[in-house]
Amino acid sequence: KAGVTQTPRYLIKTRGQQVTLSCSPISGHRSVSWYQQTPGQGLQFLFEYFSETQRNKGNFPGRFSGRQFSNSRSEMNVSTLELGDSALYLCASSPNPFSYNSPLHFGNGTRLTVT
């Protein structure tokens, strides 16, 4: 079974631009979560999607948004990029938000650098 796939692996953008990151969950997994990882703040929860609906949202500005498609694939978008948005963005999938015993399965992340 293929794991969680995130594309692209690396991105370099300029301040003010926008960026879209993609995540394909494990087959059969319908819940997708996004996390931002930085050396200073560690891993912070961005949002979670299930059945194309946002179930939960972290404490990030409105520049961060996401969506989920009917095939459970998810994208996150960051508009008006700032230097502080440079981070590793991790996507994780699970069967559904109610499967508490099921661990999250993570992708390899997208390394975003904003210059």
Added chain:
Amino acid sequence: AQTVTQSQPEMSVQEAETVTLSCTYDTSESDYYLFWYKQPPSRQMILVIRQEAYKQQNATENRFSVNFQKAAKSFSLKISDSQLGDAAMYFCAYRMITGANSKLTFGKGITLSVRP
């Protein structure tokens, strides 16, 4: 709000020896899950071990075991017979069992190095 604290930023262990990584958390919930994840240089977070709070018995997975002290809100990870491949960042994480969401709250992580 739940918080997870890993107070040791770095640790080092000799190959074949045992090391314990500490984690404390704060919650008002009575049931929840706790996890240890490993993140090698490849960046992918890999589940090491998990523990459900209502289970008294400490979880064990091969060379990895936990010491779960619910009253003290402590969840330490013991790695026995350390191997070079164990070198990575280790994150302790908390998941509540309400709210129908998969959100994990992570600690800041600890970098483990293994000396040959």
